[in-house]
Amino acid sequence: xxxxxxxxxxxxxxxxxxxxxxxxxxxxxxxxxxxxxxxxxxxxxxxxxxxxxxxxxxxxxxxxxxxxxxxxxxxxxxxxxxxxxxxxxxxxxxxxxxxxxxxxxxxxxxxxxxxxxxxxxxxxxxxxxxxxxxxxxxxxxxxxxxxxxxxxxxxxxxxxxxxxxxxxxxxxxxxxxxxxxxxxxxxxxxxxxxxxxxxxxxxxxxxxxxxxxxxxxxxxxxxxxxxxxxxxxxxxxxxxxxxxxxxxxxxxxxxxxxxxxxxxxxxxxxxxxxxxxxxxxxxxxxxxxxxxxxxxxxxxxxxxxxxxxxxxxxxxxxxxxxxx
Numbered sequence: 001x002x003x004x005x006x007x008x009x010x011x012x013x014x015x016x017x018x019x020x021x022x023x024x025x026x027x028x029x030x031x032x033x034x035x036x037x038x039x040x041x042x043x044x045x046x047x048x049x050x051x052x053x054x055x056x057x058x059x060x061x062x063x064x065x066x067x068x069x070x071x072x073x074x075x076x077x078x079x080x081x082x083x084x085x086x087x088x089x090x091x092x093x094x095x096x097x098x099x100x101x102x103x104x105x106x107x108x109x110x111x112x113x114x115x116x117x118x119x120x121x122x123x124x125x126x127x128x129x130x131x132x133x134x135x136x137x138x139x140x141x142x143x144x145x146x147x148x149x150x151x152x153x154x155x156x157x158x159x160x161x162x163x164x165x166x167x168x169x170x171x172x173x174x175x176x177x178x179x180x181x182x183x184x185x186x187x188x189x190x191x192x193x194x195x196x197x198x199x200x201x202x203x204x205x206x207x208x209x210x211x212x213x214x215x216x217x218x219x220x221x222x223x224x225x226x227x228x229x230x231x232x233x234x235x236x237x238x239x240x241x242x243x244x245x246x247x248x249x250x251x252x253x254x255x256x257x258x259x260x261x262x263x264x265x266x267x268x269x270x271x272x273x274x275x276x277x278x279x280x281x282x283x284x285x286x287x288x289x290x291x292x293x294x295x296x297x298x299x300x301x302x303x304x305x306x307x308x309x310x311x312x313x314x315x316x317x318x319x320x321x322x323x324x
Contacts, residue, residue, distance in 0.1 A: 028056060028128075028299075028300050029053075029056030029057045029060065029123075030123060030125060030262060030292065030300065030302060030303045030306050031262065031290070031292050031296065031303060031306055031308055032056070032057070032060055033293075034290050034292075034308050035057055035060070035061075035121060035260060035262070035308070036060060036061070036064070038258065038260050038285060038286065038290070038308065038310035039061065039119045039121055039258050039260045039310070040119070040258060041061050041064040041065050041069070041118075041119060042064070042065075042069075042118070043064070043065060043066040043068060043069060044065070044066065044068040044069050045065055045069050045070075045117075045118035045119065046065075046069060046070045046071075046072070046114060046117045046118055047061055047065065047069070047070075047071055047072070047117055047118055047119040047120065047121070048071075048072045048073075048074065048102075048105055048109075048117050048119070048120045048121070048252075049061060049071060049072070049073045049074070049121050050074050050102030050105060050120060050121060050122040050245070051074070051075060051102060051121075051122050051123045051124065052073030052074060052075045052080065052081060052084040052095075052097060053075060053080050053083070053084065053123065053127045053129075054080060054083040054084055054087055054127060054129055055073065055083060055084030055085070055086070055087030055088050055091075055095065056087065057121060057123060058071055058073045058084055058087075058088065058095050059087055059088055059091045059093055059095075061119075061121070062088070062091075062093040062094065062095060063091070063093055070096060071093075071094075071095050071096065072095075072096045072097075072098065072108065072109070072112065072114075072117075073095050073096065073097045073098070074097075074098055074099075074100045074101070074102055074105060074108060075097075075099065075100075075150075076099065076100070076101050076150035076151040076154075076236070077127075077130065077150045077151065078099055078151070078152075078153070079129075079130075079133070080127060080129065080130070081097050081098075081099055083129060084097055085097055096112070099151070101241050102122050102241070102245050103241040103242075103244035103245045103248070105120070105245075105248075105249075105252055106248060106251060106252055109252055116252060116253065116254035116257070117252055117253060117254065117257060118253075118254060118256075118257045118258070119253070119257055119258045119259075119260070120249060120252065120253050120257070120258070120259050120260070121260045121261075121262075122245065122260070122261045122262065123262040124238070124242065124261065124262060124263050124264060124268055125262065125263075125264040125302065125305075125306065126138060126232070126264075128302060134203075135147075136148070136152075137158075137159060137160075137203050138228070138232060139203065139228075140203045140204070140206070140207035140222070140224045140228055142203075143202050143203055143204035144202060144203050145158075145160070145201065145202060145203075146158060146159040146160035146163065146200055146201065146202060146203055146205075146206060146231075147159060147160070148228075148231055148232045148235045148236070149235055149236065150236050156235060156236070156237070157235065158235065159206075159231045159232070159235050160199070160200055160201060162174075162231060162234060162235065163191055163195065163200045163206060163231070164195055164199045164200055167192075168188050168189060168191075168192045169188075171184075171187075171188035171191055171192070172184045172185045172187075172188035172189075174230050174231070174233075174234045175187055175188060175226070175227055175230045177230070178229065178230035178231075178233040178234060178239070178267065179226035179227055179229050179230030180226060180265075180266070180267070181226040181227065181230070183214060183215060186213060186214075186215065187210060187213055187214070187227060190209055190210075190212075190213035191206075191209065194209050203228075206224065206227070206228075207222075207224035207228070210223045210224040210227050211223045211224060229265065233267075238268075239267060239268070239271065242268060242271055242272075243271065246271065246272065246275035246276075247275075250279070250281045250282070250313060253313045254313065255313050255314060255315045256312065256313060256315045257312070257313045258285075258310060258311070258312055258313070259276075259282070259310065259311045259312075259313065260308065260309075260310045261308070261309055261310075262306050262307065262308050263306075263307050263309075264305045264306060264307070265305070269289070269307050269309075272309050273289075273309060276309060276311045280314070281313060281314050282311040282312070282313065282314065283311060283312040283313075283314050284309070284310075284311050285310040285311055285312055286308065286309045286310045286311075289307045289308065289309060290307070290308040290309070290310075291306065291307060291308075292304065292306055
């Protein structure tokens with residue numbers, strides 16, 4: 001078979017997988033072909049979708065697991081779980097959904113009487129649905145309150161509390177560390193000076209200030225992008241949650257099971273790459289990072305930043321020792 005034939009078959013498979021989501025583009029799952037290939041769900045298995053979102057990946061996996069298998073979907077955002085439940089119901093598949101961080105999967109599995117799972121998927125991207133809800137404050141495309149919490153019932157500080165109460169040094173630190181923004185000090189100073197006049201309440205206020213405060217000509221990326229990323233990561237402790245997941249996941253995935261992670265920025269991808277590479281209990285399956293095909297990027301722009309890595313939990317011998 002030629003490389004052209006292989007590419008054609010892969011793109012045909014992609015078309016068949018995304019067809020159910022064509023009329024609801026907001027709910028389209030990222031890299032469905034690649035996820036299903038690397039996760040490799042089999043009938044009767046038990047798997048976790050640690051970021052159930054609107055249920056796109058969960059439904060595809062559940063269909064492969066069949067009636068004797070089980071898909072547990074987790075999400076911190078109760079609104080996303082409602083969408084996942086609707087997506088599963090309309091697809092005719094049964095999903096076990098729980099409001100929880102993927103880092104707390106062990107507690108959820110224990111409550112369900114499950115010791116190990118055969119596969120674990122995490123898609124760390126922000127859902128297009130969440131971006132579309134102005135009242136959540138994730139996007140600066142529409143004006144809304146500066147919240148940014150995945151779980152709106154949690155007592156974590158909102159983005160408004162951070163920009164209005166944290167010191168200039170603390171703001172500069174998170175903008176630099178989490179947003180990888182080299183003008184972090186300048187932007188933090190602008191925030192502190194502006195809040196002396198009036199507190200920040202909306203995404204439009206903050207985005208407008210960031211655009212005015214950014215030096216030099218406007219580039220391809222909106223000046224507010226990295227600041228909003230940094231605030232969202234800080235509000236939800238996203239890197240801390242990912243670190244906990246990477247440290248504990250081997251306790252939940254059975255030997256021979258698979259771990260698939262999709263990241264959307266370099267901070268997360270570096271953490272995943274090093275954790276899988278440096279832990280002898282994982283056999284890295286993706287020698288190079290996997291990215292979306294050109295055809296998928298054309299129909300789903302969100303997939304352009306997606307990077308997938310996969311690993312196999314190293315099998316054990318009959319005496320419990322790891323195979324070399």
